[in-house]
Amino acid sequence: MDAYERITRNVSEVVTEDEVRALAEAPDGKRAYVGYEPSGVLHIGHMLTATKLIELQEAGLDVTVLLADVHAYLNDKGSFDEIRETAERMKEQFLAYGLDEEKTEFVLGSEFQFDREYVLDLHALELNTTLSRAERAMAEIKSGESAKVSQAVYPLMQALDIVYLDVDLAIGGMEQRKVHMLARDVLPAIEEESPTCLHTPLIADLSTGVGKMSSSTGTTISMEDSTEDIEEKVNAAFCPPTAHPDPDDDGNDRENPVLQIFEYHVFPRFQQVVVERPEEYGGDLTYDDYESLEADLESGELHPMDAKTALVSYLDELIAPGREKIQA
């Protein structure tokens, strides 16, 4: 796998291919960034982006993780001291999950978002961005409630974070794509470059396969989960014997979250996946890549229940180090 393939592996969107190819030609010392609002426990959404960050580090890039304490404060997640403690716990879990400590910098938003130049640049972006342009960036992230002025300002802060963190590559889930497109549009207005971006896929809802898995609704998997929790959740998961399930009775599209977790979480971290089976059921199955596992599920060679059992064991191995940090 060459650097470009490693950098773009499993991503849903590359913006732009030419820019990422240029970056892949000399990745050493280049810097990728992702931002999160600090929360006590890493969930599978964080882990998916973290997996991409680990791959980027393997390709030679450095990584900045922005822990957006100012936004957490504004969203009533506690005092700045409390949020900083939460951020510290989150940092430990990221490292336990496999980020390379030597190549990872953790930065709090409050370290630069109150600087005079940052505030002035933010006002300049506000002046150069129409409300209707900002609203197009918001829609996917918040909807169904009356939009607030902050929802027009926060995407501009994210754009500015990219500048102030001096990164070469912005990483985010697909829910961040509109914000990153806004950043590409507006940063030239303050004489800054449009950021290069990679967007990671979103996992389908674990129990139904309809819509996206969310940490706020439905079932999610987090670093707090015990082996038994993971077992229970994965065993109850939607996993038809195909990567392309039919829509449900209401016509909603469905995906296979068990296969997705294999593809986006397990295979990027393990050279080989072994599905253990008793000899009487055909013995162990060994996969060197995700595609072979998917093909066996489609053909009936691999039973969904056996796939789930294997998934529990690999997921548990990924989660165990972070879980220990939480319990420590």
Added chain:
Amino acid sequence: MDAYERITRNVSEVVTEDEVRALAEAPDGKRAYVGYEPSGVLHIGHMLTATKLIELQEAGLDVTVLLADVHAYLNDKGSFDEIRETAERMKEQFLAYGLDEEKTEFVLGSEFQFDREYVLDLHALELNTTLSRAERAMAEIKSGESAKVSQAVYPLMQALDIVYLDVDLAIGGMEQRKVHMLARDVLPAIEEESPTCLHTPLIADLSTGVGKMSSSTGTTISMEDSTEDIEEKVNAAFCPPTAHPDPDDDGNDRENPVLQIFEYHVFPRFQQVVVERPEEYGGDLTYDDYESLEADLESGELHPMDAKTALVSYLDELIAPGREKIQA
């Protein structure tokens, strides 16, 4: 005239009457504020608010004039150093116009608008204000172009300025009323009091009486004007022999800007206004209040041309000290 009458004299709106009555009971040491973007030369719009500030000082209040250098910078009015120089010239003109130096504090926006607590409170207001609420505050100030995010943020900064300048009374032209109403609505969300406000009237367009006088379109009077400039502008002004002119041929409402300048600029500053006339035309006319002058214009006793000649002389007396500062 009691304190309440002096404080509310000539204002178009009092918000609320009860609040201003309470303030008028002990006005000494209370603080009123007005904000302007620094511009090199005071025009008649600034002077109208300044006249109100002088009356407030006579009633015992202190005054803070906010010179919004950050906004001037964002609006490409020069470097911060250049804008500070402009602000200094503006300050001199305000004092020359008659503001009491002992009771006037001039503050630059940059002195507090970059403070961490201010920035954090601004973000909190953004989070607590819907875009549609902010848009209602914007409409009157900017229209006809595509609204920018800044137009939703600036009114919130104005609200916060009132808090950080620790003022008891916000003063502005009627074009500021929606911003002040927004401030009254949103400040309680960050545990701050709704500000008490006074709004001064807007003078009609000098040459037509249709619409409002504007420093950017049409004729205005400024501190740069020579006696001859004032003479030329006032002589060309729309001044029918009535305070209530008929609409123009297109049905547009008209007002009498010459009378308005007597009412809002001249009478608040002079105990008595004398219209000089040769003996053969009836000799001098002397007015102790605006109403008598208006009545004489309506009755035909005072000819518009004589009213204009008197206006030139009083306006020139008001403007001369500031003009000297500009030329110095």
